[in-house]
Amino acid sequence: MFNLLSKAPSSAKNDILSGLTVALALVPEAVAFAFVANVEPLVGLYAAFIVGLITAIFGGRPGMISGATGALAVVMVSLVLDHGVEYLFATVLLMGILQVLAGIFKLGKFIRMVPHPVMLGFVNGLAIVIFLAQLGQFKVPDDMGGQQWMEGQALYIMLGLVALTMAIIHFLPKLTTAVPSSLAAIVTVTAIVIGFDLEARTVLDFLKGMTGNEQATIAGGLPEFHIPMVPFNLETLKIIFPYALVLAAIGLIESLLTLTLIDEITETRGHSNKECIGQGAANITCGFFGAMGGCAMIGQSMININSGGRSRLSGISAAIILLAFIIFAASLIEMIPLAALVGVMFMVVLGTFEWASFKMMKRVPKSDAFVIVLVSGVTVVTDLAIAVCVGVIVSALVFAWQHAKHIYTSNYIDEQGSKVYELHGPLFFGSVKNFAELFDVKNDPEDVIIEFKHSRVADHSAIEAIDSLAEKYAKVGKKLHLRHLSPDCIQLLHNARDLVEVNVIEDPNYKVASDKLA
Template structure:
């Protein structure tokens, strides 16, 4: 009996009609991918064909093994500054090693389920370095746009900007004209022919114009990098040594972090455009495997490309086959038409990258964050400036550190310790800070409401607030901890100090404590020091217990009347059961 083959998982319900849609979407994406792949490779300081190799191998593997049905993988603008820096300092061979190591890091991130941790990277940091990368890419293409001669590439932004300024007299008007034709075509195509990829039309039109009307007057891919081969390179394992691993581990880590951020952002965008739900850990593993294998064929690091993924979905893709088809079509085009690509002017490539930089700059979000004039604005500006004027590695490290420090500062300021008393006008005599005054306060019972996490950034302030406020040595200290969601060992240590200091002459009671702080106090022995019978679920029960510890001689004639029992206690007529 013959069994009918059925697709399952991400391919459930797949049909011939779906295959046709994926093939069309893959074709359109492939046409867009080729100029972008070459452009990103050139901007990264390597030969253009390496970007095509990445689009083929990385694109197929990411689609096949990743966690998003619609993800299109390949070289992206986010990698340009870090890859360019690696090539300038260490060379192309070490770039392959950095990409290989980044792939291993990504694979491990997926295996150990780090996919969900990427969301904890603050938005000002991602917007800051993304905008900085956009500026670097845009400026790096000015020389090709203007056709400047003898411009040397440097690692730093200032040095490259200086090179452009120095060589402005060598401007080539033919290059400018070629670049303008390509730029105008890219900008106008979406308005008049939205379904046709603007970059490929701009590239073809400007190349044809340059070849027909002023041949040999502008630098081309062939004249600068040599002819593009029409085959994939042979499989080759880079020479990996311990010394090289030490050299490249930091760049590899930055590549892995950037790759994970961009790929997961792209997957989230795809989820928003469709009814699908990506698997973030599988996505990282797919990205990792792709980046381990791609360098073995000479490719540069790859990640999920947001714009190409969105184009894939808009053109009807229904499964990962579209990404696989895209890579295969790029391979076919490489084999058939690679020699013709050598005639593409560099001036035609420049506008493509400039438009990419403009689109990825996140200028609207940048402006909104800047307008808040908050700590986020500071993180944004610092990350942006360090990306542009120092390097991406330092920018990400400092941005994350600064964001973390500012978060700790904000959290420490959010911890509030307020003295209060029951308000008889409220239901259940709710504790109210406004009830405490110089003529309405209990000399023997101090009630403090603590709000916010008791952690290392706020614990010392909490301790000082309590100790400074109880110099008059009340008989009972009641701490209301129902609004303390979390306490770390530093917070526990300061609370222990308060308990030990106060217990010499009085009693400490705790009400409404949450499970995590209570468990920590039990594990450290603080709960035993306080006494398990001194913990109460409700403040009212804790107050009733506190009244049992009062010195009734002190209560005689007291006019504060902090509690409803105080009238009788002041007259000496209230009976309290001895504890």
């Protein structure tokens, strides 16, 4: 329904202009996530710069934008409240080490195990989260120190400017692609607000409201080297390791799913293990420079892709321009109306949400439709990592349930008078109950053979089922043999030889297809 992908060819100009657009959108996001984590705004802004720069240079996905994110901030806040910001820096350092190890041991490949319905749920859920996050910009401080919804003229001006921003982003590419439409919209709306002296909330107003400080500013200097001031002992490790493990997992899941999404949009392929190492290196650096760490940002990544950013230069430009804003141009950035940035993010929502999934619901299996809705809902209610884990688990259970019903046998008596059960379908924890019901122990002849050329022993539950069946035949004085097991199944039974006693009929003339040939 909404095809917002830029048609402009990849070029240095497009990458730099796209980076400028992303940098403008990063400022309020980084400040907001710093506030969520209960740290100073510059801690979030420095994270956006450091993570954005290092992952753009060394990461596995050109064009993907990384920085401080809400998914990590909500985990960090309890650590900061309980132990202080120095423990956060030490945790981010350990988080980065864990992510580098994940890349070294090539764990990034496991992102391929995420089913497509989970991906759709992830995309739709994040689109909803981005949308809900923007609604906070429609609130203003009240007299009691809280927040209230805008009313009257302030609300109408805000809605009008948001609509104008969205209209420029939608229609400008039909006229020209020389300038990213998001950047043009931000500049145009800012000029209108300043030129007509409209009462519109700006980035500076947002910063003051978040910090409660009338002197608040995003101005600062270069990040300074800083070793986390915590005791380097086992007690500290006990405190920070659980947080670091959760943060590393959330960061990698969000980053690798975003990488997969951009791969599909741009019809190119990133490198998941390289991205793990890049994210880890960025977070290690954050730990030594007083920043809150981060991971891939789907909203800003979509802004970059939609604005024509394709190469590493776009991410590098965004990070460097953001740092330039902090050092040299804070006053200019603080003048940007929030309505312009909200309009940009609303267009990201429209472009990110998989609208075709509504039609798809009637055409895919009910279990897949359920997973899409489930992952979307869990993403909104909790966080991305939990949502993806829940989606993968539910998908795996559905798969196991369906395949558990596909096991059956073809029976016959061979030349030696043995009864052969030719097994079809995988033997695993889900199918063992049905497997046990396939055999007629009481009426079978004294010699029974299970033919495995169309089946496979998959796990320990399968071994126990075979052992239990062998015992039943032994109790009535009959012998059970296994024939045509694949080499990996034979190895599995060999490893469990102390737990199970079965007779395997060797057949050196029978060739079993290996995983390499499958």
